[in-house]
Amino acid sequence: MKYVASLGGQEVEIEINGEDEIIVDGERYAIDFRSIAGQPVYSLLINGRSYEALVQLSEEGSEVLLQGQLFLISVDDERQRRLRQTSGPQLTERGEFHLKSPMPGLIISVSVREGQEVARGDRMIILESMKMQNELKSPRDGIIRSLRVKSGDNVEHHQVLLTVG
Amino acid sequence: MFNKVLIANRGEIAVRIIRACRELGLIPVAVFSEADRESLHVRYAEEAYYLGPSPSRESYLRGDKIIQIAKTCGAGAIHPGYGFLAERDDFALQVEEAGLIFIGPRPSAITAMGDKAVARATVTAAGVPVVPGTEGEGNLTDEEIIAVAPQIGFPLLIKATAGGGGKGMREVQNIEELPNLISAARREAEAAFGDGNVYLEKLLLDVRHIEFQILADEHGNVIHLGERECSLQRRHQKLLEESPSPFLDEELRQRMGEVACKAAQAVDYLNAGTIEFLVDKDQKFYFLEMNTRLQVEHPVTEMVTGIDIVKEQIRIARGRKLRSSQEDIRLKGWAIECRINAEDPYNSFLPSTGIITQSILPTGPGIRVDTGIYAGFAISPFYDSLISKLICWGETRGEAILRMRRALEEYRILGVKTNIPFHQNIIASHRFMAGQFDTRFVEERFSMNNSEEGKEELAKIAAIMATLVEHRHHQKASQIFRKSERDTSNWKWLGRWERVNR
Numbered sequence: 001m002k003y004v005a006s007l008g009g010q011e012v013e014i015e016i017n018g019e020d021e022i023i024v025d026g027e028r029y030a031i032d033f034r035s036i037a038g039q040p041v042y043s044l045l046i047n048g049r050s051y052e053a054l055v056q057l058s059e060e061g062s063e064v065l066l067q068g069q070l071f072l073i074s075v076d077d078e079r080q081r082r083l084r085q086t087s088g089p090q091l092t093e094r095g096e097f098h099l100k101s102p103m104p105g106l107i108i109s110v111s112v113r114e115g116q117e118v119a120r121g122d123r124m125i126i127l128e129s130m131k132m133q134n135e136l137k138s139p140r141d142g143i144i145r146s147l148r149v150k151s152g153d154n155v156e157h158h159q160v161l162l163t164v165g
Numbered sequence: 166m167f168n169k170v171l172i173a174n175r176g177e178i179a180v181r182i183i184r185a186c187r188e189l190g191l192i193p194v195a196v197f198s199e200a201d202r203e204s205l206h207v208r209y210a211e212e213a214y215y216l217g218p219s220p221s222r223e224s225y226l227r228g229d230k231i232i233q234i235a236k237t238c239g240a241g242a243i244h245p246g247y248g249f250l251a252e253r254d255d256f257a258l259q260v261e262e263a264g265l266i267f268i269g270p271r272p273s274a275i276t277a278m279g280d281k282a283v284a285r286a287t288v289t290a291a292g293v294p295v296v297p298g299t300e301g302e303g304n305l306t307d308e309e310i311i312a313v314a315p316q317i318g319f320p321l322l323i324k325a326t327a328g329g330g331g332k333g334m335r336e337v338q339n340i341e342e343l344p345n346l347i348s349a350a351r352r353e354a355e356a357a358f359g360d361g362n363v364y365l366e367k368l369l370l371d372v373r374h375i376e377f378q379i380l381a382d383e384h385g386n387v388i389h390l391g392e393r394e395c396s397l398q399r400r401h402q403k404l405l406e407e408s409p410s411p412f413l414d415e416e417l418r419q420r421m422g423e424v425a426c427k428a429a430q431a432v433d434y435l436n437a438g439t440i441e442f443l444v445d446k447d448q449k450f451y452f453l454e455m456n457t458r459l460q461v462e463h464p465v466t467e468m469v470t471g472i473d474i475v476k477e478q479i480r481i482a483r484g485r486k487l488r489s490s491q492e493d494i495r496l497k498g499w500a501i502e503c504r505i506n507a508e509d510p511y512n513s514f515l516p517s518t519g520i521i522t523q524s525i526l527p528t529g530p531g532i533r534v535d536t537g538i539y540a541g542f543a544i545s546p547f548y549d550s551l552i553s554k555l556i557c558w559g560e561t562r563g564e565a566i567l568r569m570r571r572a573l574e575e576y577r578i579l580g581v582k583t584n585i586p587f588h589q590n591i592i593a594s595h596r597f598m599a600g601q602f603d604t605r606f607v608e609e610r611f612s613m614n615n616s617e618e619g620k621e622e623l624a625k626i627a628a629i630m631a632t633l634v635e636h637r638h639h640q641k642a643s644q645i646f647r648k649s650e651r652d653t654s655n656w657k658w659l660g661r662w663e664r665v666n667r
Contacts (some may be wrong), residue, residue, distance in 0.1 A: 001636060005628035010621075012628040016636050024629060033633050039523050039579050044630055051626050054579070055634045061536040064633035066590025067574065069620070070511050070613070071627035075635040091169075104546045107579060108352070125311045129546045131357055133349070137513075157518065 007073045082084055097139060097164045107153045107161075116144045120165060125149070125161055127130030138164055166484055167241025167266055169194060170348070172206065174246030176537040177554060178459070179206035179259075181243050194240050197232060198224035205537045212238055213400065219547045224358060225249045228256040231265045242266040242482055248623055251458040252327065254281050269484040270457045274315035277432040278455040282364045285431075288452050291431035293424055296443060296451045298366035307347050310365060311333040313626055314343055317367050322590075323347060324360035325354035331401030333357060334436055336368060369451070372443040374398065374604050375410050377455075378466045378630050379424035379438045380477055384484050387462045389422040390470045393462055395441075397591065399514065399607045404584070405591060406462040407501045408469050410598030411562060417448055428452060437463075437478045443604075461504065461551065464535060466556040466627045468500035499565040505536075505553040505571065510587035516550045517545070522580035525570035531558040531565075539562045544581050552583070567591060581584045605619040 005012045017022040022029050032045040036052070044051045061074035061106040108126040112118060118138040125136040145165035147153060167190040172182045179195060183206060185195035196212035200219035207213045215346045217224040228250055235243055243595040244261050254275040260444070269275070278284045286294045293349075299305065299313055304326065314321065323346055327331030333354030335346040346361065355361035368417070371451040378390040393666070394410035395403045409418070425440035439460050441453040463474045471487065510516045519541045526534050536553035538544070544552060556573055560567030573589050590613050596602050 001639075003632045003636065005632045007624055007628060010624060012625055012632075014409075014632045015628060016633070020628065022633075024625065030631075032634075037523065040570060041523070041577065041579065042630055042634065044626070044633070045606070046629070049629070051460040053627065053630050055630055057634070059640070062634060064631050065586060066623060066627050066630070068586045068593070069627075070586060072622060073631040075629055075632050076627075077639070102515050113494075128356070129518075130548065131353075131552045132516060132550070133353060133514055134511070137614075141415075 003075050004078075005073050005075045007071055007110045062075050094146060097142065098123065098160045099136060099162050099164065100137075101157060101159045101161055102128045102134075102136075103127075103135075104157050105155060107149050107151050107155060108133055109151045110145050110147065110149065110164070112147065114144050114147045118142060118144060128133065129154070136161070140164065169238070169242075170239040170268070170591070171185065171196065171231065171235040171238070171240035171243045172210070172246065172462075173228075173243050173250055174248070174254075175204060175206055175225060176546065178246040178248075178537075178645075179204075179459070179550065180209060180537050181535050182246060183209050183477055185473065185479060188473075189476055190480070190584050192240075194238055196234060197223075197407070198547070200543075200547055201289070203542065205539060205542075214238065219545065221249060221547065221653070223361070228253070228259055232259055232265065235260075235265055236263060242268050242269040242479075244478070245458065247458050247461055252456070254279055266482050268436065268478055270438060271433065273297060273591070274432040274434050275457045278434075278457045279327060281324060281454050284455055285363070285452070287431050288304040288428045288455075291427055291451045293428045293431075294450065296366050296369060296453060299364045302464075304362045305364065305624075307344065310347060310363070311343055314365060315339060315545070317365055320368040322366045322368045323350040324366055325350065325358060325360070326364055326377045327358040327360040328354060331362075331398070331403075334361065334401045340560060340590075348413065369443055369445065370605065371603055372445050373410070373412055373602075374403075374441065374453070375413065375421070375444050376441040376460075377422055378460075378463070379429045379434065379440060380472075380481070380487055381424060381434045381436065381438070383428055384486050385483055386487045386490070387426045387434065388487060388489065388491045389425050390466050390472060390494055392421065393460075393465055396602055396604050397460065397597075397607055398604055403462060403504065404607065405501065405503050405504075405588065406465055407499065407565070408465040408501070409496050410445065413530060416637070421450055424452075427465065429457060436481050437474055462502050464533060464554060464556045465500040465502045466557060468533070469496045469498055470494060471497065495529060498560045499562040500556060500558045501565045501569050502554055502556045503569065503651050504551055504584075504585045505555060505576070505578070505588075506550040507552050507581045508550050508584050509582035510584045512582075514587075515582065516546070517544070518546050519581045523577055524579075525575070525577040525649050527555065527575035529572075531557070531568050538578075540580075547575050552581075553578070553583060555588075566598060576645050 001016050002016045031045050035042050053064050056063045064071045105127045108128050112124045119139045122138045123135050127134050142164040145163040147162045149161050170186050171194040183193040188372045195206045195213040196216045197207045198219045250256040254447045257267045258272040277337050320338050323335045335350045348445045350363050351361040373396040375392050382414045385556050392410050393406050393408045397405040418499050439456040442450045444450045475510040482606045507517045533556040537553045557568040573630050
């Protein structure tokens with residue numbers, strides 16, 4: 001199976017031949033790859049070198065935490081890659097963004113209203129948790145489509161607070 | 166004399182104090198909130214009593230209940246740890262009035278130093294230099310603060326009178342944003358300390374935060390255990406501390422140490438305390454505040470002096486004489502502490518809650534870990550995000566740094582996000598290695614994933630691992646799919662079965 005892994009403009013072609021061999025950008029490597037103790041932690045032996053990383057799948061791709069560095073990697077197989085190339089790059093920019101509460105807490109203040117335009121990085125909500133006040137910012141430009149909380153509300157983990165369209 | 170000690174705290178510091186009690190042959194008593202029934206401090210204690218619901222206001226801040234429990238179970242002394250009730254003079258007084266011993270300073274010293282404004286006035290009178298600010302003014306209203314701000318000059322700092330740990334603290338750049346920031350600081354201070362009073366202080370730039378550990382006994386002996394370098398902070402929260410400081414020479418250490426002892430004597434100080442200074446490029450130093458309690462970062466001092474500060478606190482509370490004089494104190498080697506917080510360094514350091522699924526501690530030569538967590542333990546949103554302290558000792562600063570680097574790589578905490586990657590990046594930065602940093606370094610001149618060394622190779626490995634993981638997921642998914650292909654006939658099969666049985 002052939003894959004293309006991309007991270008920050010860089011692309012790596014990886015072909016997986018069974019359990020113990022891969023071809024990376026045309027070069028052959030012997031590998032031993034396993035997950036450790038039922039956790040999202042993986043150990044890779046590649047041509048005798050040992051690496052361990054935390055690998056988690058998120059909406060935008062795979063997050064790999066390796067030796068204190070975080071890499072966000074999107075992996076496509078050949079079919080997905082062709083599909084993506086034909087449908088154009090703006091695909092990911094569409095759709096609504098739902099701001100979910102990153103933790104349980106108390107809404108201290110809401111600095112936006114419905115229908116308001118926001119820019120990437122604008123402060124939208126202050127959430128208090130673990131005795132700290134945390135600013136929740138907009139991840140991109142857009143318009144506040146719906147606002148579901150007000151100051152003084154207690155919110156749960158993952159609760160949708162507002163939607164940027 | 167007491168032989169049972171109630172620990173009015175939770176988390177790693179409660180565990181730390183329990184250890185000191187055990188080693189001294191005293192009986193440690195834990196108290197716990199609803200969320201903490203399964204906490205390590207409850208499991209390690211000899212006795213443990215329920216305090217109240219999870220919010221600190223209803224549990225760890227309930228001094229009345231804590232004193233009642235101490236009396237009922239026969240504990241002769243209360244150790245407050247840090248945070249919560251540690252710097253509340255009213256609590257210390259109530260403990261004394263209940264006929265118990267407060268393991269810490271006298272209530273009058275907490276009052277004097279605890280009200281940061283009074284503290285500044287007191288040490289100024291004793292000839293100790295302070296950072297310019299609103300001192301000795303008592304509790305100011307919003308209007309009074311706004312009126313006095315231009316005289317101090319911007320930028321300035323709003324600080325909680327009862328404060329500590331960066332809570333209730335705000336930086337102010339101009340008069341326009343002052344009113345909003347005052348109310349934000351008051352709210353946070355009220356929530357953290359039950360006291361919303363604030364004061365102003367000039368914000369000094371290009372300074373280091375260096376503090377001195379003090380020990381004082383009932384017999385008039387006051388000594389210092391050298392300094393701790395605490396300049397690496399984010400939003401005034403210390404993140405990494407070391408002892409000694411790469412910035413101090415023996416002559417400056419001695420001068421600052423003497424001033425620190427003088428400041429402690431000015432309030433007739435007893436037990437362990439810390440004098441915080443700001444030190445500028447020209448080695449001029451200013452008294453910042455005194456923390457009248459055990460500090461989070463006390464272990465680095467313990468590692469280089471060989472003195473167990475918590476045991477020393479208990480001995481002092483039992484009326485003993487200090488076992489060391491100033492001449493006995495020698496700093497040996499170098500110690501570094503990384504505060505491991507449940508925070509996501511890749512997402513504005515947002516706190517992270519959840520259940521710890523794995524915790525593998527670094528071990529080996531020169532390593533110490535103070536923690537209250539274990540695999541299966543839930544990090545709740547009720548308390549602060551410090552979950553562990555990793556401390557490394559080395560013969561030299563270089564060895565301590567390299568040891569810390571390998572220990573951070575060994576440390577595995579899963580289930581919540583932690584700031585371990587942040588520490589790995591700090592440790593690897595050239596500025597840190599060279600000892601060139603000040604209190605603004607983390608916020609202004611540091612960014613994650615900055616090191617270029619071997620980055621391309623590492624990126625390739627990361628890409629390979631991500632691909633292998635996704636490949637496995639596809640394989641698993643297609644197996645399930647194949648299986649369900651066979652099973653899609655279930656509906657048909659059910660229909661037929663029903664027809665047959667009609």
